[in-house]
Amino acid sequence: MSLNEDEIIKARHPVAEAAEMFFKNYAAIAALVVLSFIILMAIFGPTLYPVDPFDMVWMPFSPPGEEGFIFGTDYLGRDLLAAIIHGSRVSIIIGLSAAFMTVFIGVTIGAMAGFYRGWVEELLMRITEFFQVLPTLLFAMVIVALFGATLPMITIAIGVVSWPGVARITRSEFLRIRELEYVTASRASGASNFMLMFRIILPNALPPIIVQAALMVGSAILFEAGLSFLGLTDPNVVSWGQVIGSNRSYLLDAGYTVTIPGAAIFITVLCISLVGDGLNDALNPKLRQR
Amino acid sequence: MSDHKKKLLKVENLGVRFPLKNKSIIGKKSYLYAVDDISFEINRGETLAIVGESGSGKTTAALATARLVQAYTGKITLENINLQEIQKEELRQVRTKVQFIFQDPYSSLNPRLRAEEIVKEPLNSLTNFSSSKKQKLVNELFKAVGLRPEQQRLFPHQFSGGQRQRIGVARALSTQPDLIICDEPVSALDVAVQAQILNLLRELQTKFGLAYLFISHDLGVVQHMCDQVAVMYMGKIVEYADRLSLFNNPLHPYTSALLSAIPSIDQTRREKTERILIPGDPPDPINPPIGCRFANRCPVAKEICYQKEPQLNEIKNGHKVACHLVDKKANSPLESLK
Amino acid sequence: MSEPLLNVKNLRIELTTRDGVTPVIDDFSFSLSHGEAISFVGESGCGKSMTALGIMGLLPEGVGRIASGSITLSGEELTKASDKRLRNIRGNEISMIFQEPMTSLNPVYTIGEQIAEVLRAHQGLSRTAAWAKAIELLDAVRIPNPHARISDYPFQLSGGQRQRVMIAIALACEPKILIADEPTTALDVTVQAQIFDLLNDLRKQTGTAIILITHDMGAVAEMAERMIVMYAGRKAEEGPVQQVIDNAQHPYTRGLISCVPHIPETLTNERQTLKEIPGIVPSLRDFGKDRCLFASRCDNVSEKCRIKRPPETDYLNSQRVACWHTESL
Numbered sequence: 018m019s020l021n022e023d024e025i026i027k028a029r030h031p032v033a034e035a036a037e038m039f040f041k042n043y044a045a046i047a048a049l050v051v052l053s054f055i056i057l058m059a060i061f062g063p064t065l066y067p068v069d070p071f072d073m074v075w076m077p078f079s080p081p082g083e084e085g086f087i088f089g090t091d092y093l094g095r096d097l098l099a100a101i102i103h104g105s106r107v108s109i110i111i112g113l114s115a116a117f118m119t120v121f122i123g124v125t126i127g128a129m130a131g132f133y134r135g136w137v138e139e140l141l142m143r144i145t146e147f148f149q150v151l152p153t154l155l156f157a158m159v160i161v162a163l164f165g166a167t168l169p170m171i172t173i174a175i176g177v178v179s180w181p182g183v184a185r186i187t188r189s190e191f192l193r194i195r196e197l198e199y200v201t202a203s204r205a206s207g208a209s210n211f212m213l214m215f216r217i218i219l220p221n222a223l224p225p226i227i228v229q230a231a232l233m234v235g236s237a238i239l240f241e242a243g244l245s246f247l248g249l250t251d252p253n254v255v256s257w258g259q260v261i262g263s264n265r266s267y268l269l270d271a272g273y274t275v276t277i278p279g280a281a282i283f284i285t286v287l288c289i290s291l292v293g294d295g296l297n298d299a300l301n302p303k304l305r306q307r
Numbered sequence: 308m309s310d311h312k313k314k315l316l317k318v319e320n321l322g323v324r325f326p327l328k329n330k331s332i333i334g335k336k337s338y339l340y341a342v343d344d345i346s347f348e349i350n351r352g353e354t355l356a357i358v359g360e361s362g363s364g365k366t367t368a369a370l371a372t373a374r375l376v377q378a379y380t381g382k383i384t385l386e387n388i389n390l391q392e393i394q395k396e397e398l399r400q401v402r403t404k405v406q407f408i409f410q411d412p413y414s415s416l417n418p419r420l421r422a423e424e425i426v427k428e429p430l431n432s433l434t435n436f437s438s439s440k441k442q443k444l445v446n447e448l449f450k451a452v453g454l455r456p457e458q459q460r461l462f463p464h465q466f467s468g469g470q471r472q473r474i475g476v477a478r479a480l481s482t483q484p485d486l487i488i489c490d491e492p493v494s495a496l497d498v499a500v501q502a503q504i505l506n507l508l509r510e511l512q513t514k515f516g517l518a519y520l521f522i523s524h525d526l527g528v529v530q531h532m533c534d535q536v537a538v539m540y541m542g543k544i545v546e547y548a549d550r551l552s553l554f555n556n557p558l559h560p561y562t563s564a565l566l567s568a569i570p571s572i573d574q575t576r577r578e579k580t581e582r583i584l585i586p587g588d589p590p591d592p593i594n595p596p597i598g599c600r601f602a603n604r605c606p607v608a609k610e611i612c613y614q615k616e617p618q619l620n621e622i623k624n625g626h627k628v629a630c631h632l633v634d635k636k637a638n639s640p641l642e643s644l645k
Numbered sequence: 646m647s648e649p650l651l652n653v654k655n656l657r658i659e660l661t662t663r664d665g666v667t668p669v670i671d672d673f674s675f676s677l678s679h680g681e682a683i684s685f686v687g688e689s690g691c692g693k694s695m696t697a698l699g700i701m702g703l704l705p706e707g708v709g710r711i712a713s714g715s716i717t718l719s720g721e722e723l724t725k726a727s728d729k730r731l732r733n734i735r736g737n738e739i740s741m742i743f744q745e746p747m748t749s750l751n752p753v754y755t756i757g758e759q760i761a762e763v764l765r766a767h768q769g770l771s772r773t774a775a776w777a778k779a780i781e782l783l784d785a786v787r788i789p790n791p792h793a794r795i796s797d798y799p800f801q802l803s804g805g806q807r808q809r810v811m812i813a814i815a816l817a818c819e820p821k822i823l824i825a826d827e828p829t830t831a832l833d834v835t836v837q838a839q840i841f842d843l844l845n846d847l848r849k850q851t852g853t854a855i856i857l858i859t860h861d862m863g864a865v866a867e868m869a870e871r872m873i874v875m876y877a878g879r880k881a882e883e884g885p886v887q888q889v890i891d892n893a894q895h896p897y898t899r900g901l902i903s904c905v906p907h908i909p910e911t912l913t914n915e916r917q918t919l920k921e922i923p924g925i926v927p928s929l930r931d932f933g934k935d936r937c938l939f940a941s942r943c944d945n946v947s948e949k950c951r952i953k954r955p956p957e958t959d960y961l962n963s964q965r966v967a968c969w970h971t972e973s974l
Contacts (some may be wrong), residue, residue, distance in 0.1 A: 203373055221418065
């Protein structure tokens with residue numbers, strides 16, 4: 018579309034345009050609202066509902082809705098609602114920090130592999146491939162078993178096995194953008210390698226990385242749920258996967274002890290995926306537009 | 308001839324090669340010689356055009372001259388500075404003197420930066436000017452290239468192709484260079500816009516005393532813009548002359564073929580010019596032939612052309628040609644066809 | 646001459662964009678006779694490609710549609726034709742070749758397979774017969790050593806060769822009309838000359854009519870007998886090629902001719918002044934308005950031009966112009 022000489026169009030920042038696109042996506046907005054609720058629950062929940070999830074407050078297997086316990090109690094008589102509230106904290110913290118770590122490692126390695134040619138690229142790609150073929154769950158289990166099952170360790174374990182995906186996407190974007198003329202133009206204008214990589218190419222490579230980062234939060238939550246289901250979790254905190262894991266023998270008798278935390282995980286990850294999808298639609302077409 | 312023509316840039320025996328992936332682990336490295344032993348000069352305030360088709364190496368030659376691509380051999384001298392030997396700080400100084408205008412107005416501007424930021428980029432990296440001085444320069448540059456000050460805050464996708472190219476020109480002018488290398492600056496534009504940009508480039512050349520290294524495949528545009536022309540084929544310069552000599556008396560068969568291939572609206576020219584159709588395609592650039600690289604498509608090639616590579620020799624008055632069959636009286640070998 | 650082969654009357658093609666519905670082609674009429682070569686000339690955005698897509702029934706789904714007007718091919722009304730009939734016509738009676746030979750050919754099939762496919766689909770030839778005909782076609786488009794090259798994949802061919810393969814595919818079923826949309830813009834000028842030469846020869850041999858879509862006046866002069874200059878979805882001028890070039894009546898046509906640097910017979914130290922057309926082509930939002938859409942860029946503009954769309958009037962023999970300032974017959 019060409020600019021009519023007689024018109025002065027107001028300058029729109031790419032972020033503003035992307036935001037406008039995003040807010041046209043009703044599914045993504047609904048998901049965002051639900052997520053905000055979950056986050057608020059994580060922040061203020063324990064204060065508003067000060068029940069310790071480890072306390073045995075009632076009889077075991079009290080069904081949901083009875084005796085004032087909205088979600089009932091688990092096999093040890095612990096309040097399931099408290100478990101859900103406290104578990105949301107763990108999920109969000111691990112989700113965000115693992116995603117952050119994954120993106121940090123992945124983008125750095127991917128950027129360098131995509132920018133430099135020759136042996137740097139070869140070396141980094143081999144390393145990436147090595148981590149990519151590792152059986153992720155087993156490797157995470159090994160790390161946790163060796164270094165202890167604490168929240169930081171679990172975060173690191175997840176980050177270490179998840180970064181190759183982000184690295185690949187970053188590298189592929191760098192390979193594409195590196196050939197574009199405005200990068201050469203910046204070099205002709207005197208930019209250093211560091212500037213080229215992180216100030217010129219990276220901002221233009223962000224859209225798919227952002228989408229991947231958003232989805233990474235969801236998959237980190239799932240991963241953590243899987244680990245704690247297997248018992249590889251910090252025994253001092255309650256997480257949703259852990260609740261499922263400790264109650265799994267009672268699936269047939271008191272199914273709600275498993276399905277309620279399961280639903281929490283499902284809803285959270287679903288909402289994250291919808292937001293990720295919305296970001297994808299908002300960010301990509303704009304960039305491909307001429 | 309005239310003494311006030313000062314030599315600005317001198318390129319000698321420039322070569323650029325790209326390594327090819329080897330089929331085996333041991334064995335000699337093989338290269339693609341994109342630019343093979345070329346030499347040329349540009350005077351202050353003048354335009355040298357390099358003409359060629361795809362695969363001729365003209366864009367690589369331009370990039371190498373600006374040191375955006377590394378040449379493996381040869382010498383580039385800007386005034387008295389040897390560009391091949393300087394590093395870092397000196398190179399930054401030189402970059403202010405040699406700027407570049409790119410071909411594709413759609414990919415040569417960073418989509419995330421506003422127009423004024425794009426034009427300021429060289430100033431930010433290469434100078435220590437104050438903010439106010441930079442802004443003042445940007446205002447003047449916008450005016451000089453025919454853009455309005457309100458358009459400074461807009462993003463590239465909000466401009467038309469021609470306007471984007473103007474931003475590119477403004478960016479190249481920002482450091483007040485002596486030489487601007489223009490790589491097919493109008494090829495991606497509509498014809499009416501091409502005229503605007505060409506006129507702008509000429510206007511700026513007169514106003515600021517700029518020298519241009521003008522890369523193009525379009526002989527019509529070249530004839531309009533240049534003072535000197537070099538014709539490249541498969542990495543080599545096959546003919547080098549001033550504008551009038553080349554167009555009125557082309558000596559190399561390839562040059563003649565190029566000229567005759569141009570579709571013309573002039574009816575007499577169409578009817579009078581014998582179209583020289585050169586068959587086939589250029590030979591494999593990875594394994595260039597031993598003799599003249601044009602031999603396999605040349606309408607008048609003789610045995611010597613296949614055996615020995617012709618050198619670029621001066622025939623008369625600065626008109627150089629690389630062809631065995633140009634006689635001493637400077638007649639094109641194609642005369643023999645008529 | 647008898648009835649024209651292709652007759653387009655008052656064609657109106659509408660595009661649905663974010664800003665609403667705009668006529669990208671606005672009351673456009675022309676005719677094409679058997680074996681004739683005409684050219685649509687104009688810059689990008691003038692609608693020349695859209696016209697071709699409209700004729701072929703290839704307008705983008707949901708975005709573009711033929712709003713009104715008629716397109717008749719040998720008397721048959723194409724705007725009312727069924728999808729099946731249009732599919733039958735494409736490649737068979739009307740063929741099209743495009744600008745980018747790199748992306749118009751399918752990279753995972755050999756060129757022989759791609760030519761043969763068209764022959765088998767439209768003419769029901771057997772595998773062997775189609776393969777043999779494909780070799781003949783490659784020879785006709787001057788691909789050297791066609792027996793060997795027919796099994797090549799597109800990436801093994803140069804740009805010029807790929808374009809020839811496109812031409813072979815397009816002419817395989819001996820269509821009545823070949824539409825060539827900027828066929829040589831992406832090619833080197835020496836290759837371009839080869840392609841023009843080839844198209845001219847093929848036209849003489851097969852009697853196929855050609856519509857050449859281009860922005861290059863020189864290409865028009867080499868290839869076409871009649872040209873139609875388009876601007877913002879409308880016809881600006883029409884007429885025999887050399888006549889229009891020598892005596893253009895519409896300011897846009899004059900501008901298109903005088904803004905391109907031409908190589909004179911003998912160069913002198915004097916350089917041609919490139920007469921610019923100031924401004925830029927109007928955006929889609931301004932299409933269809935009842936005024937001359939070229940007015941803002943015209944140096945001969947008057948008040949009338951801004952308030953009413955100029956009709957097409959006859960100028961000299963078979964030259965038509967849409968401008969308020971032409972002296973009509």
